[in-house]
Amino acid sequence: MQSHIEIDAVEDEPTGLARFYATARRFMRNRSFAIGAVLFGSVVLVTFLGPLLTDVSPNALSMRNRFQPPSFDNLLGTDNLGRDMFARVIYGAQLSLMIGTSVVILNAIFGVMLGALAGFYARLDNILMRIADALMAFPAVLLAIGIAAALGPSSMTAIIALSVVYVPRTARVVRSSVLVVKELDFVMAARASGATDFRIIMKHVLPNSMAPMIVQLSFVFAYSVLSEAVLSFMGLGAPPTVPSWGILISEGRAYMREAAWLTVVPGVAIAITALGLNLLGDGLRDVLDPRMKVEEG
Amino acid sequence: MIGYTVSRLLQAIPILFLVSLFAFGMIYLIPGDAATVIGGPEASAADLEEIRQNMGLNEPFYLQITSFYTNLFQGDLGKSLMLGTPVLDAIIDRTPITLGISIYSLSITIIFGLVTGIIAALNHNKLLDQIATLFALIGISLPNFWLALILIVLFSVHLGWFPTGGYVAFSESPIGWLKTTTMPAVALALLQAGLLTRITRSTMLEVLSQDYIRTARAKGLSEWVVVGQHALANVMMPVVTVLGLILSVLLSGSIVIEVIYNIPGLGSLMGNAILSRDFPLVQGGLISIAASLLFLNIVVDVLYFWLDPRIRIKSRD
Numbered sequence: 001m002q003s004h005i006e007i008d009a010v011e012d013e014p015t016g017l018a019r020f021y022a023t024a025r026r027f028m029r030n031r032s033f034a035i036g037a038v039l040f041g042s043v044v045l046v047t048f049l050g051p052l053l054t055d056v057s058p059n060a061l062s063m064r065n066r067f068q069p070p071s072f073d074n075l076l077g078t079d080n081l082g083r084d085m086f087a088r089v090i091y092g093a094q095l096s097l098m099i100g101t102s103v104v105i106l107n108a109i110f111g112v113m114l115g116a117l118a119g120f121y122a123r124l125d126n127i128l129m130r131i132a133d134a135l136m137a138f139p140a141v142l143l144a145i146g147i148a149a150a151l152g153p154s155s156m157t158a159i160i161a162l163s164v165v166y167v168p169r170t171a172r173v174v175r176s177s178v179l180v181v182k183e184l185d186f187v188m189a190a191r192a193s194g195a196t197d198f199r200i201i202m203k204h205v206l207p208n209s210m211a212p213m214i215v216q217l218s219f220v221f222a223y224s225v226l227s228e229a230v231l232s233f234m235g236l237g238a239p240p241t242v243p244s245w246g247i248l249i250s251e252g253r254a255y256m257r258e259a260a261w262l263t264v265v266p267g268v269a270i271a272i273t274a275l276g277l278n279l280l281g282d283g284l285r286d287v288l289d290p291r292m293k294v295e296e297g
Numbered sequence: 298m299i300g301y302t303v304s305r306l307l308q309a310i311p312i313l314f315l316v317s318l319f320a321f322g323m324i325y326l327i328p329g330d331a332a333t334v335i336g337g338p339e340a341s342a343a344d345l346e347e348i349r350q351n352m353g354l355n356e357p358f359y360l361q362i363t364s365f366y367t368n369l370f371q372g373d374l375g376k377s378l379m380l381g382t383p384v385l386d387a388i389i390d391r392t393p394i395t396l397g398i399s400i401y402s403l404s405i406t407i408i409f410g411l412v413t414g415i416i417a418a419l420n421h422n423k424l425l426d427q428i429a430t431l432f433a434l435i436g437i438s439l440p441n442f443w444l445a446l447i448l449i450v451l452f453s454v455h456l457g458w459f460p461t462g463g464y465v466a467f468s469e470s471p472i473g474w475l476k477t478t479t480m481p482a483v484a485l486a487l488l489q490a491g492l493l494t495r496i497t498r499s500t501m502l503e504v505l506s507q508d509y510i511r512t513a514r515a516k517g518l519s520e521w522v523v524v525g526q527h528a529l530a531n532v533m534m535p536v537v538t539v540l541g542l543i544l545s546v547l548l549s550g551s552i553v554i555e556v557i558y559n560i561p562g563l564g565s566l567m568g569n570a571i572l573s574r575d576f577p578l579v580q581g582g583l584i585s586i587a588a589s590l591l592f593l594n595i596v597v598d599v600l601y602f603w604l605d606p607r608i609r610i611k612s613r614d
Contacts, residue, residue, distance in 0.1 A: 134315030
């Protein structure tokens with residue numbers, strides 16, 4: 001609930017860099033966080049450095065090299081059209097991280113705004129939470145693919161659909177911590193000193209309700225990566241010309257018998273990313289607030 | 298008890314109204330002309346006109362929404378474009394298949410989730426705990442549709458234990474049913490089992506640190522009685538509360554899983570409806586699934602209220 005990081009740091013009165021190291025050490029001592037950071041960090045690294053490691057285009061056809069199993073020339077083998085799987089998986093990672101990041105940013109903006117309003121104003125709370133309840137009454141993936149079907153397949157559609165699904169969940173998490181924080185003495189003190197509602201929310205309530213939200217956002221990132229794969233597997237996400245992970249799996253499906261790696265590799269990529277993010281979320285929860293329980297799903 | 302049930306049911310009414318409103322509004326998300334999108338590229342002008350007639354798209358907005366609600370109150374969810382039959386019939390037709398697989402999958406989830414969660418908690422921070430925690434983490438991180446494909450490669454293609462897809466009704470052949478539903482049920486159970494293991498483990502750890510457990514141990518009760526009776530009863534409570542969530546996740550998963558395994562259930566019905574832009578069916582499915590889940594959650598809450606005396610007392614204050 002409190003931002004321990006600052007408090008701890010202030011006690012030792014360290015300078016900027018030392019303070020950063022102290023915080024980093026605090027987090028890295030948590031094993032979940034450390035492993036999660038390494039896993040997710042390497043996914044991010046490979047995604048951005050990958051294009052430097054391979055000069056092959058993800059869509060370059062090579063009919064002579066069809067169905068090559070993984071080797072030095074093609075680290076992850078080639079597909080039915082001789083395209084390099086390594087290049088394709090990296091390209092898919094860029095898309096997956098882009099969509100995940102966008103959903104997280106939209107959740108951070110709208111989830112926090114709506115959650116803070118609902119938590120702070122009892123009258124708005126009733127309306128906003130009924131809307132959230134209604135949206136959460138639909139199974140997550142069903143709602144996402146329903147919205148995606150209506151909007152028509154594209155990466156933008158996936159971002160919108162997944163945000164509609166997860167913003168109510170984030171708003172709920174923010175709301176419940178705002179409900180606790182707004183009753184604390186320092187909020188009353190701020191109000192007594194004549195601070196406006198806006199100032200109280202921005203300066204006092206939100207900074208002290210951040211911990212559960214940060215944890216929630218790392219799980220939202222993981223769910224987004226998984227759900228985006230479902231959307232594109234069903235043909236409702238990125239267009240088929242883009243090698244997103246879900247599309248790679250659905251293309252590999254036809255050749256599961258003779259070239260299983262085409263299906264296995266993108267799935268493992270999704271799993272590593274989601275695993276890293278889930279571990280990060282667990283670690284953040286342990287470090288930021290051990291008593292906290294996160295709404296999953 | 299009755300008062301509580303009634304108040305929970307009353308609370309559901311505005312939510313149900315919003316649920317139906319969202320489902321209704323879905324058609325307005327379609328960019329451009331809805332009929333063209335629904336009809337697809339091959340539709341002729343006459344086809345499009347028929348779609349507009351069928352769905353009332355030519356009517357002014359207020360007529361569309363009033364007739365939507367009049368029909369809804371009469372239990373009429375419209376006609377499926379892809380099947381040509383009433384939406385409600387199609388849904389009722391397919392539901393038992395999905396329900397059967399869901400119950401199968403739920404049993405796997407509960408047994409696996411409870412057992413691994415309890416084992417993990419009893420061996421807190423030891424090797425077994427770490428293995429169980431890792432399994433649970435992998436469970437919530439693997440895409441289940443991908444696992445479904447991997448299971449097919451392993452157990453159908455290579456080992457030949459199960460058919461690659463299809464469905465045999467339980468009434469026709471129980472063994473056939475088991476053969477066709479085991480892989481889908483396992484693929485579906487994975488995610489929830491991971492969730493449940495995590496919840497069971499953390500609840501069990503909390504319960505084990507309570508005073509009454511220390512008292513039970515101090516009395517000299519066997520570990521079996523302490524864990525099996527005193528602790529387990531209290532672990533079950535949070536498990537009951539996540540049942541609604543678990544079923545929701547199950548239904549989400551069943552869309553892709555049923556399409557992959559070619560099972561004619563509610564999931565593949567919804568999946569195909571969405572892919573062929575059969576909006577009356579999508580809307581009807583969304584409303585009935587959300588309504589059933591809401592109702593199920595109320596049943597769970599009432600059960601919880603009935604099982605846990607603490608809540609009963611708190612609500613009296």
